[in-house]
Amino acid sequence: MISIFQNYGGLLLQGFGQTLICSIIALFFALVIGSGFAILEVMPNKLIHGLAKAYIELFRNIPLLVITMFFYVVIPMYIAKISGFAAGTIGLTLYSSAFIAETVRSGIQSVDPGQMEGARANGLSFWQAMRYIVLPQAFKYVLPPLGNQFINLIKNSSVLAFVAGMDLMYQGNVIASDSLRSMATYLCIGLLYLIITLPLSYYMRYLEKKLAA
């Protein structure tokens, strides 16, 4: 294992970096898009609710690999050339946003409806009530399941390997076939994923405790 690190340090580092960057971009946009669709889904307007629901069901129920391949193969045919990294990151963002939307929606719905009523009666608009009163309480409820979604997202970023996204998994495949030492290679790769996911997992737990206090 040590020799893998010694001989292929550059590739591993590059893969680690790509995985990290892809995860951070996807995490940020998936959270923003997911929260947005969660709010649209709880809006009283039936049309908006229906559209949000359709988006969520679409991306939640198609395999991540299929979504990613779609962006990798179809977009270049009709719109613009797109790198494997970009296709993978977009696919991962949309796929994860659907799960995050469902998580945030359940959080919004677990906030006492009296909070929204009180805020509306107090003169706040629907969006102001969401922003200042409902969402802060909802995020407190959904922090534990949201942490799971974040960790899933990072692990799912390995989909980049299928579209030459130069991520950790992709470099792992390269190293394994070059060194012919598959087991040691994939152990190294697993270890590097843990370096990202474990601290995140602990940080989410810390946040949970801090907010519960």
Add this chain to the structure above:
Amino acid sequence: MSMIEFEDVQKYYGDFHALKDINLNIEAGETVVLIGPSGSGKSTLIRTVNGLEPVQDGKLIVNGQDFANKKTDINRIRKNVGMVFQHFNLYANKTILENIMLAPRIVLHRDEAENKKFAMELLDRVGLADQANKIPAELSGGQQQRIAIARSLAMKPKCLLFDEPTSALDPEMIDDVLNVMKDIARDSNMTMLVVTHEMGFAREVADRVIFMADGQILEDDSSETFFDGEPSNERARQFLGKIITH
């Protein structure tokens, strides 16, 4: 000048006819108490006044603005019409002071220093200035309800709606809340519509008493006629008899 005007208002929940032919006119500055058995539609009626419940037919004009008109901005009506709920509905994620200051800040854009000064005056008025930095869950029900009243007053409304403000409170806390409400009722500029079973309160400060049953207004009397004379409606008489002997 009338503050609240119902004209042949109808309200349905699906097939259920919750409010039937409501005609009611409440003048600015009046204190009106709404009573009736549970399920009579009194909470539904009060919740239509600030648009928490939409009405399906008829005319409902509040502070000169017509709910039926699609151009009416419901948020603008609510700036002038405060509401106090049975279960307080204070913002669980904000301190007491923030509960009071939030809406004036983000809806009225009131100057921060002035906002805080007025909030503290209101806290003083409801006797809870020392609780400013706590969160709602740390307060008793009676205290929370007084904060909820202060929060409504912070918007400087022309009209206040109270939906069973003391029904969820322990008996020993009810008086504190009623005293704050009586204090507001004495202010002749404030219009108050109160759903309550507190007959002592109704007798002392109400200008008018309205009795509802089965989604209809059955009796609309001055407070003197209602309590000291005889309500003309049989059901209102029975209801009054029961509630006073208890």
